[in-house]
Amino acid sequence: MHFAQDGITMEGKKxxxxxxxxxxxxxxxxxxxxxxxxxxxxxxxxQKPVQVLDFLSDALKNRNANVHRSMYELSDRSTSAYEGAxxxxxxxxxxxxxxxxxxxxxxxxxxxxxxxxFCSKFVGKGDVILIEADSHHSNIVPWQLAAxxxxxxxxxxxxxxxxxxxxxxxxxxxxxxxxxxxxxxxVAVTQISNITGLRNPVSQIISAAHSKGIAVLVDGAQGxxxxxxxVQAMDCDFYAFSAHKIYGATxxxxxxxxxxxxxxxxxxxxxxxxxxxxxxxxxxxxxLPLKFEAGTPNFIGAASLTPALDFAEYLRNGEVxxxxxxxxxxxxxxxxxxxxxxxxxxxxxxxxxxxxSPIFTFNxxxxxxxxxxxxxxxxxxxxxxxxxxxxxxxxxxxxxxALRASFAPYNTxxxxxxxxxxxxxxxxxxx
Amino acid sequence: MTIKETEQQIVExxxxxxxxxxxxxxxxDLGKSMPVIDEAGxxxxxxxxxxxxxxxxxxxxEGGKLYFSADSDAIITKGIISLLIRVYDGHTPDxxxxxxxxxxxxxxxxxxxxxxxxxxxxxxxxxxxLYAVAFKEKEKEAAENKYSVEDVQKNVIRALKxxxxxxxxxxxxxxxxxxxxxxxxxxNVFIKMTMTSPxxxxxxDVVNDVNxxxxxxxxxxxxxxxLTFEPEWDESRMSEEARLELGLM
Numbered sequence: 001m002h003f004a005q006d007g008i009t010m011e012g013k014k015x016x017x018x019x020x021x022x023x024x025x026x027x028x029x030x031x032x033x034x035x036x037x038x039x040x041x042x043x044x045x046x047q048k049p050v051q052v053l054d055f056l057s058d059a060l061k062n063r064n065a066n067v068h069r070s071m072y073e074l075s076d077r078s079t080s081a082y083e084g085a086x087x088x089x090x091x092x093x094x095x096x097x098x099x100x101x102x103x104x105x106x107x108x109x110x111x112x113x114x115x116x117x118f119c120s121k122f123v124g125k126g127d128v129i130l131i132e133a134d135s136h137h138s139n140i141v142p143w144q145l146a147a148x149x150x151x152x153x154x155x156x157x158x159x160x161x162x163x164x165x166x167x168x169x170x171x172x173x174x175x176x177x178x179x180x181x182x183x184x185x186x187v188a189v190t191q192i193s194n195i196t197g198l199r200n201p202v203s204q205i206i207s208a209a210h211s212k213g214i215a216v217l218v219d220g221a222q223g224x225x226x227x228x229x230x231v232q233a234m235d236c237d238f239y240a241f242s243a244h245k246i247y248g249a250t251x252x253x254x255x256x257x258x259x260x261x262x263x264x265x266x267x268x269x270x271x272x273x274x275x276x277x278x279x280x281x282x283x284x285x286x287x288l289p290l291k292f293e294a295g296t297p298n299f300i301g302a303a304s305l306t307p308a309l310d311f312a313e314y315l316r317n318g319e320v321x322x323x324x325x326x327x328x329x330x331x332x333x334x335x336x337x338x339x340x341x342x343x344x345x346x347x348x349x350x351x352x353x354x355x356x357s358p359i360f361t362f363n364x365x366x367x368x369x370x371x372x373x374x375x376x377x378x379x380x381x382x383x384x385x386x387x388x389x390x391x392x393x394x395x396x397x398x399x400x401x402a403l404r405a406s407f408a409p410y411n412t413x414x415x416x417x418x419x420x421x422x423x424x425x426x427x428x429x430x431x
Numbered sequence: 432m433t434i435k436e437t438e439q440q441i442v443e444x445x446x447x448x449x450x451x452x453x454x455x456x457x458x459x460d461l462g463k464s465m466p467v468i469d470e471a472g473x474x475x476x477x478x479x480x481x482x483x484x485x486x487x488x489x490x491x492x493e494g495g496k497l498y499f500s501a502d503s504d505a506i507i508t509k510g511i512i513s514l515l516i517r518v519y520d521g522h523t524p525d526x527x528x529x530x531x532x533x534x535x536x537x538x539x540x541x542x543x544x545x546x547x548x549x550x551x552x553x554x555x556x557x558x559x560x561l562y563a564v565a566f567k568e569k570e571k572e573a574a575e576n577k578y579s580v581e582d583v584q585k586n587v588i589r590a591l592k593x594x595x596x597x598x599x600x601x602x603x604x605x606x607x608x609x610x611x612x613x614x615x616x617x618x619n620v621f622i623k624m625t626m627t628s629p630x631x632x633x634x635x636d637v638v639n640d641v642n643x644x645x646x647x648x649x650x651x652x653x654x655x656x657x658l659t660f661e662p663e664w665d666e667s668r669m670s671e672e673a674r675l676e677l678g679l680m
Contacts, residue, residue, distance in 0.1 A: 033451070368505035370484050371459075374545060375507075378451050386547075400504075401484075429452075429459055430506055 017323040021315065021410050024049045028410060035380025038415045043194050043222055043359050043406035044384055045244045051307040052247055059300045067299045068273055068290070081303040086289070088306045092313070093239065094230040095256050099288035102255040102262070103302045107221040108138040110240035110255035111188070113292060114217050115142035117265040118186060118238075122215075125151035128184045130214075132171065132200070133159045133396065134193035137389040139219040143188055155179060157189075157205075161396045168349040169196040169397070173204065180212050187216045191223025195390045195404070196348025197359025199227065206235055215261065221245055225408065226357040228316065231256050248308035249301035255292070262288050269294040315409045324409045328358055331407055331416045335360050338420045347397050358407035361388065367430045369403040375426035381419055434526060437518045438534040445538040454538075455507065462510030468502040479554050484508045486555060490562040496521050497566060499559065508548070511540070512555060519559055524570070527563035532556070571652075575618050578650030583614045587622075590648040594640045597633045601676055603641060607668025610659065618652040620645055629660045 022028045027047040030037050039047060065075040067082045086101050095101055104110045123129065129143045133156050147154050157179060160166035165174075180187070187209045191202050202223075206216045217238040220229060224241040231239050238261070243252035267274055267285055271294035276284040285291045315324055336356065339346045343365040350356035363369060373385035384404045387394055394402055405419055432440075448454045472489035479486040484505030491498050499516045503509040518534070519527055535541050541549050578586065591604040591612075603609060603624070611623035622645065626634050638656055645654045666679070 368484050368503075368508075370548065371505045371507045374548065375452070375455060377545070378455065378543075429456055 013319075014323040014327065017320055018327065018410075018412055021320065021324070022412075024051070024311075025410055026050060026053070032380045032382065033378050038381045038418050040405040040407060040411065040415070040419060041382050041384045042225070042408035042411070043197075043245070043388075043404065045250070046225070046247050046408050047410075048247055049307070049311045051311055052249070052304050055304055055307045056249060056300065059303060063303075064300070066296055078299055078303075081306070082297070082299045085303045085305040088309050089254055092229070092309045093224075093254075093256055094232055096232065097259070099259055100231075100256050100262070102257065102289045102292045103297050104240075104253040104255050104292075105251055105298065106244075106253035107219060107240045107242045108142075108253070110238075110253050111139055111217065111219065112142045113255055113268045114238050114240075114257070114265075115146040115188075117268050118215070118261070119143075119146035119150050119152070121265045123147070123150040123152050123185045126183055127152040128155050128181065129153075130155050130157060130179055130184050130187040132157045132188070132190050132193075133162060134169065134171065134196055134198070134200070134393050135188070135190050135390070136194050136219065136221065137391070138221075139188050139190060139217075140392070143186075152185070155184070157187075159393070159396060167345075167397075168351070169193075169347045169393075170198055170349070170351060170354045171200055173201065176205065176208055180208060180214060182212075184209075184212070184214050187214055188219070189216060190219045191229075192226055192357050192359070193348065193390075193393075194222050194359065194406075195361045195388055195393050195402070197222075197357045197361070197406070198348050198350060199223075199355040199357060201353055202236070203234060210235065222357065222359065225312070237261055243301065243305050243308060246308055247311050249298070249304040251298050252301040252305065254305075259288065262292070267291050267294070271295040273297075327413055328407070328409065330413050331358050331411065332356050334413060334416050335405070335420075345397070347394070347399070347402060358411070359404065360406070361402050361404040363399055363402050364427055367427065369401045371430050372403050372423065372426050375429060376419075376422055379422040379425070381422055383419075434518055434522060434530045434532065438532055438537075441514055441517070441534050442537050451543055454543075458510035458514075459506050460510070461513045462503075462506040462508070465502075465509055465513040465516075466500065468500045472500060473502060479551070479558055484551070486512065486551065488512070488555065488558050488562075490559075490566070492566050495523055495570075497524060497527060497563060499562075508551065511552060515555060515559065524563040524567040528560060528567070575650045575652055578618070580614050580616065580618075583618055583620070583648070583650040584612060586648040586650055587612055587614065587620055587645055590644040591641065594637070594644050596627065597636065599627065599677070601669070601673045603637065605670040605673040605676075607670065607673075608637075608664065618650055620651050620654050621657070622654065623657045623659055625659055625664045627664055629663075634658065 025047050028039065059081065063077045063081055065078045067079045069075060086098050089101050090098055104113060129147050129152055131140055131143055131154060144154055157176065158172050159169050160172045161169060163172045165172055187205060189202055189205050190200060192199055202218055209216050215237040218236040220239050220241040223229065225246050237258050239256040241254050244250040274286050274291050274294040276286050314320060339360060339362055344362055346360065346362045348361060369385040373383055376383055386401050388404055445454060448457060468487055468489060473487045477487045477489050479488055484503050486501065486503045486508060488499065488501045498520055501512045501516060503512065518532060588604060591609060592602045594603045596603060596606055599606060609622060609624050613621040638658060642654055642656055645651055
């Protein structure tokens with residue numbers, strides 16, 4: 001009796017916390033097609049809290065001046081906000097110094113930077129770049145381009161589907177040691193796959209690669225939202241993520257790199273701000289991190305990472321973190337349970353090593369994912385259909401498209417229930 | 432029923448539903464009840480790309496009219512195609528090419544589709560019109576081959592006799608303005624012609640008239656016209672009939 005009452009108060013408290021969090025993200029209480037919006041495309045981009053919205057508007061009103069260039073008050077304010085955000089990022093991922101944190105235009109740009117500059121310095125004819133089968137196109141194509149330029153080749157860490165050992169979509173690391181041959185110069189991994197939602201054993205891959213002196217880049221586009229990231233503990237050589245997937249502005253990304261590597265590789269683009277002295281013949285480059293920030297950066301968008309990461313941390317710590325964490329666990333087990341039914345195949349099933357983040361990609365037998373998404377949209381539910389920029393992985397499952405529902409920490413179990421109810425309705429209509 | 436009438440019928444059907452879930456249910460049912468395309472029609476050449484789903488569209492001609500069949504791995508897409516087919520089926524290529532259909536906007540379908548799907552719809556309509564254009568070309572080609580080179584030559588002359596000089600009431604052929612007519616094996620026609628005077632202000636109109644008349648002549652595929660003033664035209668080039676006509680004889 002006493003227990004039950006306690007349970008009720010706990011539930012009530014959690015609901016209050018969830019409501020308080022959701023109030024801070026205005027888009028979540030909007031309507032779509034006459035229905036309350038259930039936004040489940042967070043792996044594509046997240047909705048913004050009012051702190052970020054206010055910050056952006058205030059920055060444009062009161063702090064809009066180019067950074068690192070001038071001697072006036074307005075420019076100083078802008079530069080402090082920009083460099084302040086760099087410090088905020090440093091703290092969020094526990095990078096040793098601001099020199100390790102480079103602002104780019106997104107995860108894609110961060111990966112391209114490394115693929116281009118690292119490979120031009122360290123990858124040559126006959127070398128190998130190892131990528132993961134569950135990668136986003138952004139962690140495949142840049143390496144293919146770089147490999148082609150260097151005369152190197154691409155090899156793939158397979159999933160169990162590819163090795164024939166299962167159909168879970170988990171990476172099959174049985175052959176990893178064999179794949180990490182002497183001529184492998186880089187391993188590009190994905191912390192959490194945007195299709196399977198599985199938390200890959202990144203640390204295991206990193207230590208295997210490092211034991212052979214091979215560098216590792218981690219695509220953290222999804223991982224930054226669903227994992228607590230400590231780049232020093234992880235010991236990755238590069239880590240990439242986008243601001244807009246973690247409540248910040250679009251058009252901004254981060255590249256973390258180990259200092260000795262960032263110093264060793266050549267600059268990416270040439271232009272303003274990345275130089276020390278320029279003559280018509282020769283230029284010496286600015287020191288880190290500006291060496292990789294040619295041209296006027298997206299200084300307002302980048303600065304929005306300060307309130308965005310504050311919000312992310314608020315969602316993660318204390319009683320809010322506890323409430324949201326337990327809600328997320330319930331969402332994952334509810335969804336996996338409901339999707340575990342005949343005629344539905346989920347791409348990405350967890351085990352004791354690979355945990356599941358709240359990203360669910362699946363197909364319903366003989367029903368087109370686009371049809372489902374379209375009907376769900378009419379019921380107020382925003383989900384993604386198509387290839388999700390991971391064509392090769394979907395193909396290994398024999399799929400040409402799929403449906404993906406991806407939750408953020410601000411989503412609720414109630415929304416998961418609405419999703420499942422509407423999915424059933426759409427399924428009935430279409431079969 | 433004309434294309435417009437079928438469109439109107441569809442608009443009325445959709446006005447019976449008051450919410451979009453019901454409209455979608457109707458489209459889905461249409462998709463499900465659409466006759467299945469045979470595997471031969473599902474070849475790559477019939478595949479329309481650029482949608483989230485795959486669409487195959489096949490077309491056949493019977494008695495100068497076009498009939499379509501289609502398939503898709505998405506039922507909603509299939510339902511929408513069945514509406515398009517209902518509108519276009521059994522019409523001549525010309526009717527299809529000239530039609531401007533707007534029922535998709537009228538029933539609000541376009542604004543209720545995702546942009547990717549709406550683009551797919553546009554490419555389906557484009558494909559249907561392309562089929563119509565292709566069949567028209569084919570028809571024309573078939574007709575052209577019915578005429579021998581000599582026939583075409585005669586047809587061209589007959590056509591030229593319908594084009595009149597703007598100042599003299601005699602056709603350009605009997606006036607002697609046509610210096611050369613060459614009909615190729617491919618039924619392309621080359622014409623070398625002149626004007627009564629190099630300063631003729633209406634030269635362009637006359638050349639256009641000749642071009643149009645010859646293009647429409649049975650069996651002609653294409654026309655190329657060369658305007659020349661070497662040698663200069665004079666009255667001796669007129670035919671007897673022309674001279675009689677003008678009272679010069």
